[in-house]
């Protein structure tokens with residue numbers, strides 16, 4: 001099969017395109033003929049050699065966890081899926097080898113859901129990882145309720161693009177940061193207050209709107225004091241979901257009864273079914289996508305590294 005793969009860690013130019021053996025699905029998996037996959041920052045971070053203490057590699061590694069496509073084989077213990085079913089899912093594993101930047105990808109049958117006809121394969125491939133991350137942070141961990149407030153850092157990125165409409169769906173007031181060029185985009189997703197981080201100090205701006213802090217912060221940035229600022233911007237008894245790091249050591253976390261955690265997305269086919277239903281009904285807006293051919297994976301990683309993607313970059317197989 002055709003695949004993007006790397007034989008060693010390194011910069012984006014370790015990505016090769018070529019033929020790889022088609023993987024076999026295990027008993028609990030299905031094999032999906034991939035129509036589209038999408039790029040997440042974790043793909044390039046794993047490629048560069050980060051997070052080896054958490055996620056093991058078997059080289060050559062085919063990167064990618066998001067997929068949309070058709071089932072072509074079904075593992076011996078899988079009873080609820082058929083060959084030909086159109087699906088999307090998060091092919092996450094703690095040990096990477098057979099990812100979704102390929103013509104075929106095995107995936108746990110419990111991590112997929114049906115792709116509705118009204119959502120294209122490209123649009124579907126953009127959804128799994130960011131949607132599960134955002135929903136698990138906002139609804140499960142964050143317990144976000146109607147009338148509450150949430151600060152979503154980096155609103156124009158993959159996670160922000162789905163977290164904003166989800167938070168609006170839950171009835172919250174949404175504050176977000178972006179550069180000026182993405183202001184209209186995050187507004188169209190439902191953001192109530194947009195802070196241009198290139199011209200304003202977001203901590204002071206948010207403090208002016210919410211002197212006591214917000215109920216929930218989704219902190220997608222790393223470094224430059226952002227972890228500490230997230231705590232300061234949270235109400236007493238509020239919550240902070242960190243996307244990249246453990247909470248900072250600050251006495252006020254306990255003193256002000258703040259619940260702060262480093263969250264890691266979890267594959268969950270049932271949750272994905274619920275979320276796809278919300279997208280399909282228009283209750284949550286679909287994120288912007290930029291579709292590129294799979295062959296442009298290296299450029300797509302370079303673009304992701306620059307850190308200014310609007311919504312999601314999707315890679316389409318020919």
Ligand SMILES: NC(=O)c1ccc[n+]([C@@H]2O[C@H](COP(=O)([O-])OP(=O)(O)OC[C@H]3O[C@@H](n4cnc5c(N)ncnc54)[C@H](OP(=O)(O)O)[C@@H]3O)[C@@H](O)[C@H]2O)c1
Nearest residue numbers: 041133154156157158159178179220243263264265308309
């Ligand atoms: N823990 C988990 O399970 C999990 C899951 C998914 C993602 N993550 C992490 O969460 C982070 C966000 O992921 P993502 O997929 O949304 O990334 P992404 O799509 O690459 O984010 C790009 C966006 O970040 C914005 N941005 C860049 N610098 C910013 C700044 N200083 N302030 C505000 N916005 C800024 C850019 O907006 P402008 O162009 O307007 O600057 C751009 O739209 C990544 O670090 C990723 O590794 C963690």
